[in-house]
Amino acid sequence: MRVGKPLVLALCAIMAAGMLFAGGCSRGEKFPSKPIEVIVGWGAGGGTDIFTRNVVPAAEEILGVSIAVVNMPGAASATAMDYVMKQPADGYTVFAITSDILPNAVLGRTPYTPQDLRPLIRAHVDIGLIQVGKKSPFNTWEELVAYAKQNPGKVTIGGTGAGSYDEVAVAVVTRSAGLDVEYVPFDSASEMHAALMGGHIMAMYEETGPAIGMIESGDVWPVLVFAEERLERFPDVPCVKELGLDLPPLQWRGLAVKKGTPEEVCKILEDAFAKACESQQYKEFASKRFLDLYPGFLRGADFAKSLEDELKQYEEILKQLGYKK
Amino acid sequence: MLDGESFFSLALFLISVGLFWRTFSFETMAGYEVLGPGWWPRLLLAAMAVLSAGLFVGRLRWLRRGGERQEETVATGRLLGLTAACFGYAVLMPYLGFLVSTPLFLLAVLLLFGTPRGRVLALLPLGITVLLLVIFVKVLYISLPRGVGPFLYFSRLFY
Amino acid sequence: MLVVAELLLQGLTEVLTPPNLMAITLGVVAGIVLGAFPGLDSTVGAALFIPVTYGMSATQALLLLAALYGGAVYAGQIPAILFRIPGASEAVVTTLDGYAMARKGQAGKALGVGLVTSLLGGLFGVTTLILLAPLLANVALRFGPAEYFALGVLGLTAIAGLSGRSITKAVISALIGLLLATVGIDPITGVARFTFGQSMLLSGVSFIPAVIGLFAVAEVFKQASRPQVVRALDETELRTGRRLRVELPSLGELRRMAGLIARSAVIGAWVGILPGVGATTAAIVGYSQAVRLSREPDKFGTGVPEGLAASETANNAAVGGAMVPLLALGIPGSATTAVMLGAFLMHGLKAGPLFLVQQERLAFTLFVGMGVATLLIFPFALLAVRPFVALLRIPYPMLAAGILAFSAVGARAMGDLYGILMMFCFAVLGYLLERYGFPVAPLVLGLVLGRIVETSLRRALIIAAYDPWMVVSRPITAVLLVLSVLSVAVPAWTRYRTRRAAEK
Numbered sequence: 001m002r003v004g005k006p007l008v009l010a011l012c013a014i015m016a017a018g019m020l021f022a023g024g025c026s027r028g029e030k031f032p033s034k035p036i037e038v039i040v041g042w043g044a045g046g047g048t049d050i051f052t053r054n055v056v057p058a059a060e061e062i063l064g065v066s067i068a069v070v071n072m073p074g075a076a077s078a079t080a081m082d083y084v085m086k087q088p089a090d091g092y093t094v095f096a097i098t099s100d101i102l103p104n105a106v107l108g109r110t111p112y113t114p115q116d117l118r119p120l121i122r123a124h125v126d127i128g129l130i131q132v133g134k135k136s137p138f139n140t141w142e143e144l145v146a147y148a149k150q151n152p153g154k155v156t157i158g159g160t161g162a163g164s165y166d167e168v169a170v171a172v173v174t175r176s177a178g179l180d181v182e183y184v185p186f187d188s189a190s191e192m193h194a195a196l197m198g199g200h201i202m203a204m205y206e207e208t209g210p211a212i213g214m215i216e217s218g219d220v221w222p223v224l225v226f227a228e229e230r231l232e233r234f235p236d237v238p239c240v241k242e243l244g245l246d247l248p249p250l251q252w253r254g255l256a257v258k259k260g261t262p263e264e265v266c267k268i269l270e271d272a273f274a275k276a277c278e279s280q281q282y283k284e285f286a287s288k289r290f291l292d293l294y295p296g297f298l299r300g301a302d303f304a305k306s307l308e309d310e311l312k313q314y315e316e317i318l319k320q321l322g323y324k325k
Numbered sequence: 326m327l328d329g330e331s332f333f334s335l336a337l338f339l340i341s342v343g344l345f346w347r348t349f350s351f352e353t354m355a356g357y358e359v360l361g362p363g364w365w366p367r368l369l370l371a372a373m374a375v376l377s378a379g380l381f382v383g384r385l386r387w388l389r390r391g392g393e394r395q396e397e398t399v400a401t402g403r404l405l406g407l408t409a410a411c412f413g414y415a416v417l418m419p420y421l422g423f424l425v426s427t428p429l430f431l432l433a434v435l436l437l438f439g440t441p442r443g444r445v446l447a448l449l450p451l452g453i454t455v456l457l458l459v460i461f462v463k464v465l466y467i468s469l470p471r472g473v474g475p476f477l478y479f480s481r482l483f484y
Numbered sequence: 485m486l487v488v489a490e491l492l493l494q495g496l497t498e499v500l501t502p503p504n505l506m507a508i509t510l511g512v513v514a515g516i517v518l519g520a521f522p523g524l525d526s527t528v529g530a531a532l533f534i535p536v537t538y539g540m541s542a543t544q545a546l547l548l549l550a551a552l553y554g555g556a557v558y559a560g561q562i563p564a565i566l567f568r569i570p571g572a573s574e575a576v577v578t579t580l581d582g583y584a585m586a587r588k589g590q591a592g593k594a595l596g597v598g599l600v601t602s603l604l605g606g607l608f609g610v611t612t613l614i615l616l617a618p619l620l621a622n623v624a625l626r627f628g629p630a631e632y633f634a635l636g637v638l639g640l641t642a643i644a645g646l647s648g649r650s651i652t653k654a655v656i657s658a659l660i661g662l663l664l665a666t667v668g669i670d671p672i673t674g675v676a677r678f679t680f681g682q683s684m685l686l687s688g689v690s691f692i693p694a695v696i697g698l699f700a701v702a703e704v705f706k707q708a709s710r711p712q713v714v715r716a717l718d719e720t721e722l723r724t725g726r727r728l729r730v731e732l733p734s735l736g737e738l739r740r741m742a743g744l745i746a747r748s749a750v751i752g753a754w755v756g757i758l759p760g761v762g763a764t765t766a767a768i769v770g771y772s773q774a775v776r777l778s779r780e781p782d783k784f785g786t787g788v789p790e791g792l793a794a795s796e797t798a799n800n801a802a803v804g805g806a807m808v809p810l811l812a813l814g815i816p817g818s819a820t821t822a823v824m825l826g827a828f829l830m831h832g833l834k835a836g837p838l839f840l841v842q843q844e845r846l847a848f849t850l851f852v853g854m855g856v857a858t859l860l861i862f863p864f865a866l867l868a869v870r871p872f873v874a875l876l877r878i879p880y881p882m883l884a885a886g887i888l889a890f891s892a893v894g895a896r897a898m899g900d901l902y903g904i905l906m907m908f909c910f911a912v913l914g915y916l917l918e919r920y921g922f923p924v925a926p927l928v929l930g931l932v933l934g935r936i937v938e939t940s941l942r943r944a945l946i947i948a949a950y951d952p953w954m955v956v957s958r959p960i961t962a963v964l965l966v967l968s969v970l971s972v973a974v975p976a977w978t979r980y981r982t983r984r985a986a987e988k
Binding site for chain 3: 043044049050053070071072073074075076078079082083107109110153154156161162163164167182184185186187188189190191193194195197198199200201209210211212213214216217219285288289323
């Protein structure tokens with residue numbers, strides 16, 4: 001037996017490694033007793049990733065276990081959704097969700113719908129705006145409407161993704177205004193920003209944070225807010241509601257676990273993350289990224305209800321837009 | 326009478342025809358009739374079908390004229406074994422977890438390539454696995470699969 | 485001009501304070517380590533380090549991230565040259581000639597050429613940033629979807645030069661790459677293409693696992709297919725007893741490549757400036773240009789320093805380039821600078837047209853810091869290369885196991901659940917292609933440029949209300965397309981002429 005000695009050595013190595021990584025093996029009844037993973041369906045450094053990493057530290061302190069942020073980018077978080085649904089419903093796998101889970105479900109990118117999730121919290125709403133630049137043939141929403149009425153099909157509005165939240169939001173608003181515009185899908189927001197500043201598209205749909213540098217320098221400015229009320233930050237920009245247009249669903253970020261997770265576990269997580277959203281770090285993050293322009297925080301039950309309404313809205317709009325499934 | 330290269334070009338041809346046909350089952354959307362999702366792939370596939378067919382015919386003619394086959398001798402057994410080990414590893418990792426599947430895979434690789442000493446055989450796979458685990462899980466906080474069932478419990482002992 | 489000099493001096497004194505210098509050093513070291521590790525690149529690195537920078541001053545944070553970016557883009561070449569593992573996506577093109585050189589026993593020279601050209605490229609990028617940022621940023625805005633399309637086409641024309649023995653095989657290889665780029669959700673209509681109901685294919689082919697498989701793992705397969713396995717990857721030392729070390733290129737060699745390096749630097753910086761494309765595309769377009777203008781295009785890919793120099797100059801120049809639109813417009817020029825934009829916001833800074841005016845001091849500190857970081861790469865690179873070189877001497881079976889394990893985790897590092905499976909599929913594809921004489925380089929070209937060409941064209945057509953003339957008649961587009969046609973037609977014509985002359 002020639003491998004005898006090496007084998008013993010190997011076993012020793014395993015044990016040594018075990019001691020090195022010690023911890024996490026005690027299994028008490030209390031939740032949580034081992035590390036939690038938060039699954040992010042987007043790459044490291046993206047908006048949802050940064051959001052998660054800013055809410056997690058406070059939650060770690062509250063729950064007393066470590067929480068790892070795990071990126072699983074792909075197909076607008078549909079891949080991550082599939083992964084989450086294949087994990088045990090024990091509360092140790094939390095899913096960072098965005099509005100994109102709704103069109104994903106409607107378009108059949110994943111067999112799972114938001115109803116398969118137990119929402120914990122909606123952390124914030126990222127209010128979007130129609131923005132125009134110096135090279136656009138119009139300066140205000142009114143002028144945009146007039147231009148589009150005179151040149152049907154000529155107005156180009158950029159957004160990120162096809163069959164995405166952006167496309168739905170732009171469609172809801174422009175259709176209710178009776179406009180015939182072309183939606184131009186971009187892969188990356190930065191390419192779209194450059195296209196607007198370079199006059200290749202006439203307007204874009206974008207949230208405040210990513211465009212703030214250009215807004216403050218006056219190269220780009222918002223003309224329409226996708227909300228019920230004007231924003232304090234942009235008091236002169238009209239909102240959708242006051243113009244009598246349809247309000248699109250909101251763009252939000254939140255957290256959820258798989259449905260079927262024991263209710264007491266959900267409650268613990270919900271409380272912890274809700275409290276984490278009150279933390280200094282999260283508050284600072286939200287204000288620096290302009291995510292606190294709109295009161296978007298919701299707890300589990302209200303969030304579930306709003307998801308249900310929004311799902312119906314998406315189904316209807318995407319069907320009108322010509323998407324099947 | 327087919328050699329590897331002609332077989333490969335024939336396969337390419339058949340795949341491009343198959344995929345070409347497949348493009349017609351893409352969903353079409355109102356408003357994108359002119360340049361739908363299938364337009365560009367069809368263009369590419371048509372070109373590929375024509376070129377690979379040309380390659381196939383050219384190679385056949387060349388072989389028929391008595392062109393040399395000049396195929397290198399290939400260690401088929403080792404190559405197939407390595408391929409099997411790789412795909413086995415990729416498929417089993419989600420079930421066995423990184424910690425269990427990786428040493429097994431590396432052991433297989435070492436055996437396939439023929440390794441001099443038993444000590445290397447036992448220590449190297451484990452050493453590399455532990456090293457990667459430390460780098461990824463402990464330093465970079467990037468998660469690696471833990472496996473399912475009993476393997477999940479085993480992996481949880483370490484990370 | 486005097487003002488600029490004064491600002492630079494001020495920046496230099498700022499950079500040379502210990503805390504700032506620490507941040508730069510940390511950034512360079514972290515960048516080199518991450519960049520040399522397969523699957524981890526500057527984007528992941530920046531994302532990992534953003535939480536670390538919360539506790540720092542804004543200056544330190546930006547210096548660290550910028551230094552990390554430069555270090556990572558450089559270090560991708562180390563495993564690319566030695567083991568054919570692209571350490572970062574930017575190093576894909578470097579793999580072509582770099583590894584071929586190493587196999588010819590010129591690993592030390594390849595590392596030297598790669599290092600020096602990286603530095604030249606990096607410094608050029610920073611200089612561009614300092615002198616021309618606002619101007620170039622505004623020129624970059626002229627590039628819309630139509631221009632991106634034409635740029636992609638121009639990049640693809642290099643296939644004609646990369647063909648090796650059979651142009652048909654090269655074109656087929658490129659077509660495979662272009663097709664693979666269409667897998668997944670169509671970015672224009674949002675419908676799934678070639679996914680066959682598999683959720684792993686919805687997000688398309690992930691680039692990092694694909695190129696690691698295509699190059700690194702396919703090479704292991706190739707070695708496994710040999711009846712006699714090599715003893716070690718580099719047997720020079722076993723044979724001659726001489727240790728392998730980095731051999732810096734002589735001045736004469738550099739002078740010989742001066743034109744090529746200059747062109748690659750300009751192209752790299754320019755592609756870096758364009759928002760939406762980064763250093764990987766820069767390396768490809770730079771390489772493509774070098775092939776096209778070379779007198780011996782057939783030599784590329786067989787291990788010539790020119791190929792390595794073109795790729796490494798261009799991708800490092802793209803680092804400075806990518807910072808141009810970020811600082812001058814607030815629009816990131818690459819994935820990594822997009823993450824850096826997040827760091828700007830977290831420190832209460834607003835990248836954008838006002839940044840260069842209101843934060844002049846910080847901006848120039850950052851500029852000088854990037855220059856210092858580029859220079860710092862040199863000593864750290866020499867240190868970093870050592871352990872890698874030592875690996876060349878270990879018995880190949882052990883090295884193969886190591887390559888496969890590191891490649892596997894590299895393929896999964898970005899969180900791609902099916903990355904490892906995809907990597908092995910590409911390894912088989914890469915092995916078969918090489919075995920039957922299809923060059924792999926055109927496939928990579930197709931894979932990178934496919935999406936740019938297709939979606940930009942369709943986007944441009946939507947904007948032009950489906951009038952193709954409106955797209956191609958835009959001045960920049962037209963020039964780029966004419967150049968593309970010429971770069972295919974001229975070599976074909978000369979080849980035809982010489983053949984006719986030979987027949988007579």
